[in-house]
Structures are given as C-alpha cells and as structure tokens.
Amino acid sequence: MMFNKFVKPSKPAYAKILIHGAAGVGKTFFSLSHPGKGYLIDTEGGANHYADLFPNIEVLHTVEFDEIIKALDWLKNNAEPNSFLVFDSETIFWDALQYQKAQFMHGSEIRVKQLNLSDWGVIKRIVKNIHQMMNELDMDVIAIAHEKTNTTDAGGVLEYIPVGEQNIPYYFDMVMRMVKNGSTRRIEVLKNRLPNIITGEVIDVTCRTWGEAFEEVFPLMKRTEDDIVRDWNLKVVMVENKEQITALVRELDNVEMPEKAKEEIKEKFRWKYKKLSIIAKEA
Numbered sequence: 001m002m003f004n005k006f007v008k009p010s011k012p013a014y015a016k017i018l019i020h021g022a023a024g025v026g027k028t029f030f031s032l033s034h035p036g037k038g039y040l041i042d043t044e045g046g047a048n049h050y051a052d053l054f055p056n057i058e059v060l061h062t063v064e065f066d067e068i069i070k071a072l073d074w075l076k077n078n079a080e081p082n083s084f085l086v087f088d089s090e091t092i093f094w095d096a097l098q099y100q101k102a103q104f105m106h107g108s109e110i111r112v113k114q115l116n117l118s119d120w121g122v123i124k125r126i127v128k129n130i131h132q133m134m135n136e137l138d139m140d141v142i143a144i145a146h147e148k149t150n151t152t153d154a155g156g157v158l159e160y161i162p163v164g165e166q167n168i169p170y171y172f173d174m175v176m177r178m179v180k181n182g183s184t185r186r187i188e189v190l191k192n193r194l195p196n197i198i199t200g201e202v203i204d205v206t207c208r209t210w211g212e213a214f215e216e217v218f219p220l221m222k223r224t225e226d227d228i229v230r231d232w233n234l235k236v237v238m239v240e241n242k243e244q245i246t247a248l249v250r251e252l253d254n255v256e257m258p259e260k261a262k263e264e265i266k267e268k269f270r271w272k273y274k275k276l277s278i279i280a281k282e283a
Contacts, residue, residue, distance in 0.1 A: 020146065020160070020177055022179075030209070033234055036056070038058070040085075041085070042061050072134060086142045097126060145164050149161075175191040207244055232265045239269075
C-alpha cells in the first residue's frame with residue numbers, strides 16, 4: 001500500500017516572536033501597538049500604566065504557571081480571530097517559576113530550599129509546555145525579555161542575550177533586539193525563520209507602531225481604520241522632540257482617516273509641542 005499521509009499545511013502561519021532589550025527602551029509599548037484585539041499576560045505588573053492607551057487589550061496579571069497554562073488553553077478556544085498575545089515578561093516568569101518550586105512549608109512558615117535536579121527537570125518541562133502552547137495558538141505571539149551581555153575575559157561584549165530559561169530563543173520564529181539611542185529606536189533581527197525579512201536586518205522604529213513597521217513582513221496582520229487612528233494617538237506619546245512632531249504632522253496630512261480624528265490628533269501634537277517648548281525654555 002502506498003504511503004500517503006503527507007498533507008499540505010492547512011492553517012495560516014502566525015508569527016512567534018521574542019523581543020529583548022534594556023529596561024526603558026520601549027519593548028512593551030511597541031509590542032502592544034500590534035493591530036487588532038490583544039491579550040496581555042502581565043507578569044511584571046506594569047500593564048495599568050497602559051490601560052488608557054490600549055483599550056483593545058485585555059490583561060491577565062499573574063506569575064503563576066498554572067494560571068498561565070489555563071490562560072493559553074482559554075485563548076486557544078476562545079480568542080477573537082486575528083488577535084495577538086503579548087507575554088511580558090519571560091524574565092520575571094522564569095524567576096517566579098524557580099521561586100515557586102523552591103518554596104516549602106515548615107510548620108506555618110514558608111521557606112525556600114535549594115533546587116535539586118528533579119526540581120530543575122520539572123521546571124524545564126513547565127517552560128517547554130507553556131511555549132508549545134504558545135506556538136499552537138492561531139495568533140501572533142510576542143514574548144518580551146530583559147537582556148544581559150556575554151563578555152570576553154577582557155570584559156568586551158560578545159553578544160546581548162535574553163534573560164530567562166536558556167532555550168527560550170529556540171521556541172520562537174524570530175528573535176529581535178530593541179535598542180534606543182537618544183530619541184531614536186531600532187530593531188535588530190538576530191534570528192529569523194520567516195520570509196520577507198532577513199537575519200541581521202536593522203529596522204528603524206522611531207515613532208512607529210508594530211503595525212507600521214511589520215505590516216509587509218507579516219501578511220496575516222492587517223491594520224483597520226480603527227488601528228490607524230489608534231496608531232496616530234500612540235505617536236503623540238512616542239514623540240520626544242519638536243522636530244519629530246513637525247515631521248509627523250506633515251505625514252498625517254496624507255493619511256486616510258476621518259477628518260475629525262485627524263484634527264483631534266493634530267491638537268494633541270500642538271499641545272505636546274507647546275509643552276516641549278516650555279521645557280526647553282526652563283532648561
């Protein structure tokens with residue numbers, strides 16, 4: 001009998017991405033600017049700062065691995081079509097998972113033990129299971145991590161790597177590093193299995209949202225009119241100097257969106273321009 005079990009892929013391939021960088025470069029803000037309905041698993045407790053800016057996002061605050069597993073299972077069966085997940089962050093989750101497995105009760109006191117080989121085996125299986133569940137989701141997944149350096153014996157920097165379980169990069173189609181230099185931001189593509197983008201490519205994301213930067217890279221991701229209006233409201237938050245505001249207002253004139261929304265955004269830019277002018281005078 002002829003073997004005929006090979007079949008053509010029947011599902012669209014959503015992107016699974018790991019992004020790392022130093023604290024404060026804008027990893028979370030940029031990731032949440034992905035178009036569409038979003039879900040955020042917030043292990044860092046910082047999501048409340050973004051509530052007004054991202055009304056399209058639903059949040060789960062937890063570091064408990066069993067709650068994360070339940071959340072991923074719920075998303076697999078109930079998430080809105082063409083939605084996305086942000087997992088923030090791999091680093092805090094990794095630290096919390098080790099602590100959870102090291103805790104034990106001594107009478108009425110909680111104590112912490114040294115992890116043994118058996119404990120590490122359980123921890124590794126939990127991490128692998130969670131990332132396999134992420135990869136099975138029919139949505140884009142963006143995981144965020146802090147970073148550290150690998151250095152030479154002389155102290156020179158060999159590479160920047162994500163802080164977390166050491167095999168984390170292997171679970172993702174793409175690994176990116178976000179860097180901020182003054183008022184500019186860029187993304188460096190460190191690893192990639194996807195078409196339309198090249199390993200080693202550097203993308204300028206200064207005052208740009210996820211949808212703007214990657215709309216042509218990830219063909220399943222499409223921005224609606226609501227996404228475009230939201231993106232421009234986010235740009236008001238992103239701008240850091242008057243030159244950026246001047247350039248963006250010119251660009252906004254050529255954007256297709258309702259005139260009322262456009263004028264409201266321009267007024268926000270004017271307000272921020274005045275604030276920056278006042279700050280410059282007082283400096």
